[in-house]
Amino acid sequence: MHKDLAGKVVVITGASSGFGKGAAREFAKAGSRVVLAARREELIEELATECTSLGGEGLAVPTDVRKREEVELLAQDAVREFGRIDVWINNAGVTEFGSLEDGPFEHHRRVVETNVFGPMLAARIVIPIFRRQGAGTMINVGSILSKIGQPFVPSYVVSKFAVRGLSEALRVELADYQDIHVCTILPYAIDTPHFEVGANQVGKAAFAMPPMQAPENVARAITALAERPRREVHVPGYAALGLLVHWALPETSERLLLHALRAWHFGPQPEPSGTGNLYRPEGDGGARGHRPQRVGPTRFAAWVVSELLRMESSTIARRRHARKGHVATV
16 A cells, blocks of 8 residues: 555654644555654654654654744755655644634734745745656645635634645646646544644634544545645545535525534633644644544534524525515505
8 A cells, every 4th residue: 555655755744743643654654754843842753763663764853834944944854864855745733713803813823824824935945846856746734614714713714725725826836847746635624633722712612523534534645645646635525515515505504604613613611712832832742632523423414404494494584574574664
């Protein structure tokens, strides 16, 4: 499996936890030489040792993707150690739960700096290396929220739309290079520490929406994308069907999404407002999180049907009331 990845040099930002860590393990199993970047040196040092034990090679390079000099050093160390860079994965990301007017604006700025400026800096540094090599693959980690809006995480949504835009811009710029690929992976909700370590201005604990998927699913999709590059990949694939519903029924789907998030995205227990991992790393570095989804897929599907019926009933009642009011004034 993944024989074409053996010996490939793969750089992963945000490798200390979540599916960044999962992807590092998958590449190591395939025999890749994995360069691990994150802010926590001790965690990526441990992961580098694990990657070597899994059959690959590991190199840890502490990196804050917002800082140009650190991203430059990451690329230089990869080339110095292994001679080239075959795959670069822009995975590092942070979020803040809350509305746009909640909390200091600096928090939202920090999200954009990490999630957007980080990949932009990487592209400025790595694309010239790919050009000199005549080949290379950049994988930008977006989200289903790269194509559809969502309340409570406005700066995250903005950043993920921008990541997808970065991929689109680079693909056109590199259109004459047949062996340089820019890919975007668009996952749906994943069981990672993301919901535990994000900054929070809501005052309640955040949870993934169903159906929550295992980080290993995304990790395997990333390795498959590195082996066979494609423009965009949804994980899971059926998540793209939700986008069709939004295209066909935008107002209904947006109201339903808002109501669903109000009902299930946050737990009843209070959580103090805080900056999470915006300014310093948080969490235990696990690939998986410690918060199960609040509602299972079957119960959630039943809730969706019930809510749609309730919304339709409310709409019919409003129209009848409007007609009666119109008749009364004639």
